[in-house]
Amino acid sequence: MDTAGCAAGEEDRGGSPRRAECDVLVIGSGAGGLSAAVAAAHLGLEVIVAEKAGTFGGTSAFSGGWLWIPNAPHAVAAGRGEDPETPKTYLRHILGNRYDEAMIDGYLRAAPRMLAFFETNTQVRFNPGSGVPDFHGDVPGAAQGWRSVVAAPYDGRQLGSLIDRLRPPIPETTFLGMGIASGVDMRMFLTAMRSPAAFAYVSRRLLKHLRDLALHRRSMQLVNGNALIARLLRSAADKGVTLWSGTAARELIRQGRRVTGAVLATGGGDVTVCARRGVVLAAGGFPHDPGRLHDLLPHVRAGTPHHSAAPETNSGDGLRLAESAGGRVSERMAHAAAYAPVSLVPRPDGSTGRFPHLVERGKPGIIAVTAEGRRFTDEGGPYHDYIRELIAATPPDRPVVSWLVCDRRFLRRYGLGAVKPAPVPFGRWLRNGYLSEGASVEDLARRCGIDPAGLKRTVETFNRHAAEGRDPEFHRGTTPYQRAQGDPDHTPNPCIAPIVDAPFYAVRVVPGSLGTFAGIETDAQARVLDASGQPVPGLYAAGNDMNSIMGGQYPSGGITLGPAMTYGFLAAEAIVADGAAQEEHDGRTQNAI
Structure with a gap:
């Protein structure tokens, strides 16, 4: 104007x-x-x-x-x-x-x-x-x-x-509304049931959090x-x-x-x-601007929705304002969005949360597969690469979707997406459909819509090498970043373990982003x-x-x-x-x- x-x-x-x-x-x-x-x-x-x-x-x-x-x-x-x-x-x-x-x-x-x-x-x-x-x-x-x-x-x-x-954190990434920091803080929470020192640390954090909820109705440990x-x-x-x-x-x-x-x-x-x-x-960019997402993200043009974990109010206002004054928006990016694997979380109020999978993918005992049951990436690698490689591995006429697959040992030790590790119960995630469970790998595949024979073959191949701490297909655990994402208590490779402890579990993961x-x-x-x-x-x-x-x-x-x-x-x-x-x-x- x-x-x-x-x-x-x-x-x-x-x-x-x-x-x-x-x-x-x-x-x-x-x-x-x-x-x-x-x-x-x-x-x-x-x-x-x-x-x-x-x-x-x-x-x-x-x-x-x-x-x-x-x-x-x-x-x-x-x-x-x-x-x-x-x-x-x-x-x-x-x-x-x-x-x-x-x-x-x-x-x-x-x-x-x-x-x-x-x-x-x-x-x-x-x-x-x-x-x-x-x-x-x-x-x-x-x-x-x-x-x-x-x-x-x-x-x-x-x-x-x-x-x-x-603005509070994404609720599904917290524990009862309390944020958990990366590094030492998260390690204490993941080992609380195996380490007296970690148990004491987590107990102190939780007691402070309960006090905050009573006095302030939210966490004050930011x-x-x-x-x-x-x-x-x-x-x-x-x-x-x-x-x-x-x-x-x-x-x-x-x-x-x-x-x-x-x-x-x-x-x-x-x-x-x-x-x-x-x-x-x-x-905040354009993570929830349907028009610009369609124009700049090829998988959206091909018919696969994009589920950004960014706030829904980030809908491209700044870009439109700049253009109205003569500014220009770049179309020369290698990728227009900061990709991240996201799972869709049913909430009690009927809304849907978007959980960005940034942490557990690097832990030992999990793989990511397509609908054919095939692995397509180093699961513990950069989150941007996960979606980029998923898109490349998906035929043009099919929706872009993957599943993170693990066994009971993994689920209770590290959690999976919004599902927290032991001793937190996880029955509600099975009941609302966020988490799938199968008595066998083939049973899990059928419940998820994954090719059973393909998933069985993939898990068997992965397990054969994982028992020795190796991943000849995608070389997990061979770079400092991958090893930092793993579990230092697990040997010989902090990023790799067989998937053998039934029942088996999976969460559906779709293309998302942390922003643009x-x-x-x-x-x-x-x-x-x-x-x-x-x-x-x-x-x-x-x-x-x-x-x-x-x-x-x-x-x-x-x-x-x-x-x-x-x-x-x-x-x-x-x-x-x-x-x-x-x-x-x-x-x-x-x-x-």
């Missing part, structure tokens, strides 16, 4: 402001949007964050809270810094001809600086991932650790009333992406950022080419927000670019609204949140620099007059 002005102060008949002013309007409240808001507020700007959903955090609040940042201050302080050319070598091999030198160089320089800024000036804190390997350990330049950091746990009571506006968003929200509130939830962006306001604000839809009617310095689009890669094209300072490659004045993008610098590939965990926070931070710096340049230009023009 073009407008000649963006004045403030006009009220509707009910007395509620129909117009508001700020320096920076941020649309979306994931890690990218909140990083931009906090950084801009720290730099002295007046900031409004508008979140479409009723809670803050977007997909970031569902995430593991990891950021991929080579040469992070934590690594350098521990003496684990590295030659910047080493991670570049790794990325060049993974990204191929989609390696953008300017964007990658800019990211690798700015990301450590971003971390230092947040840890010095805000409530945001990180712990180093000293033992977290890159996904593809057989590629030159891959690291076995120290390229990742994770949000430090946070006491939700520090949020005050904002805790009620924090971990993973929930802790990251909580820390960013606390920091935003401390710096005076105005936080609006239940507020969707309808259209941008422009004066000529320059974006000067937006019209926001609220429960009380539309609000026109004048943004003196700029608008940051950080609305294809997004708004920007420069290295997060400025939105038009069709000619020139910045659209006053418009910036971050998070999954911004085109992924990884070219549609998934080289390591944290390659979404790392750039999201970095480019949110850079957008704030660019807004200040662009404002200063505009003021200088206006001053010269006025003097000339």
Whole structure:
């Protein structure tokens, strides 16, 4: 919408402001949007964050809270810094001809600086991932650790009333609503019935959780992406950022080419927000935009639905807004979405949850098969590769679907999707159809709709080699990432065990994602670019609204949140620099007059 002005102060008949002013309007409240808001507020700007959903955090609040940042201050302080050319070598091999030198160089320089800024000036804190390997350990330049950091746990009571506006984790990924962090925390839960020390640890966590439920009606032991968003929200509130939830962006306001604000839809009617310095689009990409999913995901065009674990409010608003102002959405990604295997979880209220299978696939005693009963991938490999290889293994005229198959020993030790390990009962999952059970492998296959002879043959072949800890077909357990996903207590291979302990179990897994890669094209300072490659004045993008610098590939965990926070931070710096340049230009023009 073009407008000649963006004045403030006009009220509707009910007395509620129909117009508001700020320096920076941020649309979306994931890690990218909140990083931009906090950084801009720290730099002295007046900031409004508008979140479409009723809670803050977007997909970031569902995430593991990891950021991929080579040469992070934590690594350098521990003496684990590295030659910047080493991670570049790794990325060049993974990204191929989609390696953008300017964007990658800019990211690798700015990301450590971003971390230092947040840890010095805000409530945001990180712990180093000293033992977290890159996904593809057989590629030159891959690291076995120290390229990742994770949000430090946070006491939700520090949020005050904002805790009620924090998006909770996906319920099926929690235990009674309590988040479980990767690493030591998860290992304690998985070994609680086998280790007195782990049992004591889990008991303490549960007692704290029960207290939280009694006093606060939710967990206050925040971990993973929930802790990251909580820390960013606390920091935003401390710096005076105005936080609006239940507020969707309808259209941008422009004066000529320059974006000067937006019209926001609220429960009380539309609000026109004048943004003196700029608008940051950080609305979470397009994981629930049917039209764009159809256009950019081949399996959707072929008739297989896509089931993203991202919030359903992430429906492509930011991309449409950018296009309305002359921005462009990339169609050059190797893959337009950050794929992940997802199972559909029936909920008591009749809705369907989407469980992302990120952890148990790497444990010993599980395989993934197609409807023909054949394996198609290294089950414990990167989640993005699981779906990519499933799509490649599925004939074009058939739906893209797989099953994770295990035995009773595996189910009770590690769980399977939403099904928790012992001693948690699992009968309800059998009754609602989420979990299938069979007295034999063939019986399980018939119940699932898998070819019985094919599955029997696959399991027999797998077991014959698994007894020796080998997987000659897909080589599980041969890279640092695979072994890190396994069970260190299981030998000789932490990733492989035979499937022999009847009854047998399976969960149906379909193509899903953690978010999207294809997004708004920007420069290295997060400025939105038009069709000619020139910045659209006053418009910036971050998070999954911004085109992924990884070219549609998934080289390591944290390659979404790392750039999201970095480019949110850079957008704030660019807004200040662009404002200063505009003021200088206006001053010269006025003097000339």
